[in-house]
Amino acid sequence: MRLTDTLIKKFATTTILALTVSYATAEPLTLNPLLIEQQGSFAVGGTVKTSEGTYNPRPDITTGKTSNDFMDVFKANITNGGQTLHGDHATIAYQIPSNAKQLPLVFLHGAGQSMRTWQTTPDGREGWNNIFLRKNYAVYLVDQPRRGWSGRSTVDGFISAIADDQFWFAQFRMGEYPKFFNGVAFPQDAISLDQFFRQMTPNTGAFDVDIISDSLKALFKRIGNGVLITHSQGGIAGWFAGIKATKNVKAIVAIEPGNFPFPEGEVPATIESAFGDIMPAKVSQADFAKLTKMPIIIYFGDNIADTPSTIQGEDQWRIRLALANQWADIINNHGGDVRVVHLPKVGIKGNTHFMMQDLNNSEVADHLASWLQEKGLDK
């Protein structure tokens, strides 16, 4: 299957060209095919809720009203009790390449995202899914409970169709809408930004860190040892997954996590931001100690302020980067192995909150791959 010449010519007259070329023609010329030993999807974790009554497969229903939508049948029949709801599971898509390394990588997205975070970038380049497959890692992508493919929830959900793209543009440090930050490593054409916004997908039930970390525990029980890679809000569930599945989680990689679990008695003061303060999370000393058992690396990108800023993204990640450094000091004092990498300080510039999709996403991936090698996790 190839785009026809006609189609390419048609696209060539528009700004879609950059996307089309990288997506449909450039990659096959430069990249080898992926050799995939196994791939598929499955659910892990979750619970079962049962309604009152006794299920009768032959309920006494009268003929339904005339309809061209079979959902009316459903509505007529659903008063039938004693039924189950399977919900609150995570859904996993996995690929195992030929000659896979021993430890797979498990990827958990952040707020408002699904496993799409790790796939094709908004401008059509390969995301970390493909990049790490090419480095011979097995890859497990997670849609957390009540998000994306895992939409079936045991609690009701209301989804507000609120227009908030510009909030996220600011929060994710692309710039001050409609201006991008100078030198930002995010594609700045309209099509890429459109694609980026369309990655967003809402919670279908209340966000629940316990349920999410339980599903990750179930995943590691199924697949055995691995490295957990989290993004943003997913970082919080990731710390608890490390606490709940300490034996199997051989390392945690946290991309700009939303918060950090401090041990009782050593919780620092809330850090203030004009755009919303962050109250540090708290866990028991016993749980905290479990996070000293595995190497941890935490990445932050560019355009993060040192001192309070009137720019939302700069200021919001200022307070989290400060918290990350405080947390790293405490956990390392307890015998842990945490490294905080502020990318501009190691010469990697321009990164947004989505460094796995930025123009230099392969450079960031290489940095991570070096760390995995340094920790002996790449066998």
Add this chain to the structure above:
Amino acid sequence: MRLTDTLIKKFATTTILALTVSYATAEPLTLNPLLIEQQGSFAVGGTVKTSEGTYNPRPDITTGKTSNDFMDVFKANITNGGQTLHGDHATIAYQIPSNAKQLPLVFLHGAGQSMRTWQTTPDGREGWNNIFLRKNYAVYLVDQPRRGWSGRSTVDGFISAIADDQFWFAQFRMGEYPKFFNGVAFPQDAISLDQFFRQMTPNTGAFDVDIISDSLKALFKRIGNGVLITHSQGGIAGWFAGIKATKNVKAIVAIEPGNFPFPEGEVPATIESAFGDIMPAKVSQADFAKLTKMPIIIYFGDNIADTPSTIQGEDQWRIRLALANQWADIINNHGGDVRVVHLPKVGIKGNTHFMMQDLNNSEVADHLASWLQEKGLDK
């Protein structure tokens, strides 16, 4: 990455064995690796909604309240107007194998499902995604607008956590819960059924055939010619995609579609069922004529009654199979090329509504592959 011996031994003592073996060890012994030239994901179609007001990246907000959840920041800031919402798009996951045939296959799921329908089966075998990749077809899987990864909707949505698994068990012709039909080609262990129920994922906004078929039109505009394969409720959007993208949709394969678009003046009577009638859908003669331009095959599985039945699944698909035969007669009279395949009549037995996942899913896939070859669509 391999399951450890310990884990396999542990699983071996439980009913999970069948799943573990087929999933983790049997397949790599018998199947060759997949050679994937390109893979990724992207959004197509959709719209943009804009809120009133003017966006100000530096709103005059007071310090947010202390919080350990950054969503509070969001809530504090969201009163800021002039923002956009990108929604109502479809999301596509694609894989292009080496030596791909000219025409890719585009797969659209049914009600309450996502592209998971086409991936790993509930008992861990390969689904049609892998099966058709192995037949050298490029595969495009769709999450329709307002479902799964495409959760961002331009209208509010309410999701009811209603317990309805047994309704679907009946509707999908697995049997009369908790009994399976005799000889049904669906795995009958508890783990497989649990996995099956966890494939379900709700609408995040109202189901809208126009929006879905528009997104398919946008997909075909992007990828060019292809074959559209729909399941169940997706069949309805599929017919309209055929009407809207007639030049690119080179064939339609409809797995037990929910309804059929009859031409004005030739709409048959509503067919009654104790479990809900079906009123045939209606389109203009001009639109109907477009569906005569491409070969169409429609599949129905087993356990479908010839005459009214007190068993929900048997009766619900009785009326749709009857409608399918009426529709095929009319469209073939208009110069179309529609074939209705009732699988038991061609010796393929036991199929549920999910024939792409049933124990004999590769047999059904082979039947379809033969038809594609017969129609010259496998070059």
